[in-house]
Amino acid sequence: MNELSPDQATDIRPQSWVDQLAPKRMRPYFRLARFDRPIGTWLLLLPCWWSLALASSGGPEFYTITLFSIGAIVMRGAGCTVNDLADRNFDSQVARTALRPIPSGDVSVFQALLYLGVLSTIGLLILLQFNTFTIWLGVASLALVITYPFMKRITYWPQAVLGLTFNWGALMGWASVHGELTAAPVVLYATGFFWTLGYDTIYAHQDKEDDALIGVKSTALKFGSQTKLWLVGFYGLTVIGLGLCGHLSNLSWPYYGALALGATHLLWQIKTLNSDAPKNCLQRFKSNRDFGLLIFVGIVAAKIIP
Secondary structure, three states: OOOOOOOOOOOOOOOOHHHHHHHHHOOOOHHHHOOOHHHHHHHHHHHHHHHHHOOOOOOOOHHHHHHHHHHHHHHHHHHHHHHHHOOOHOOOOOOOOOHHHHOOOOOHHHHHHHHHHHHHHHHHHHHOOHHHHHHHHHHHHHHHHHHHHHHHOOOHHHHHHHHHHOOOHHHHHHHHOOOOHHHHHHHHHHHHHHHHHHHHHHHHHHHHHHHHHHHHOOHHHHHHHHHHHHHHHHHHHHHHHHHHHHHOOOOHHHHHHHHHHHHHHHHHHHHHHOOOOOHHHHHHHHHHHHHHHHHHHHHHHHHHOO
């Protein structure tokens, strides 16, 4: 078993709520779905919330928010299961991921496939609550979910495919309200794509040494010491795109105040990033939840305050 260095950000959180509250037999499955680490769910969910808020006249309905929240939890779990099934041989060679349920033997491949079926069924039941256009839009996203785990084998840009996948909710949130797509959600989708390129490049720096040894590709390896310059570009396009979304949606001044604070936060990420310190990278990556929530609050406030 690989040993973690003192600065290495471990992939398993000791004494999380899963260890304290979940039934013992279910703990490996909950870890497989990353229920003990909700940051991925937040990053999948927030573009949905942005889109719902933009599409709604006075703020999103609680029922729809709840459906998207449950859907994000189970589909993120399904996506993690697909990813870990595809990466099980790689994960066993990387210190941060060697204790994941599949490479550690806590969950077999057959058991993981059954679990994937359960999560996917729940996700389908959630999806069927929406209009026909949104249902087919959700089905179309499966191609990206299945494709993403294999991209790191063939391209230095797997983060681009993740960006296409994780921001699909920017399209679905709007579609669930209007039954169609217009310029605003398309621009929001493109904006989320660049946001993901930024934060997942930061995340990928945690594993760059192991990735180089085992032949896995990432933008962290491609950019190397030039990462901060690329982040300026990605995050700059994120702020510009969010500003354009506000213009297209006729949002009032509270949104632009929130966007200014969000831009400051992204600048802080870049300025304080130490790409050679895994824990530093993990902290900046996780802070994107706060950025996303700030933008969501700004949209809602702009819908309420003229």
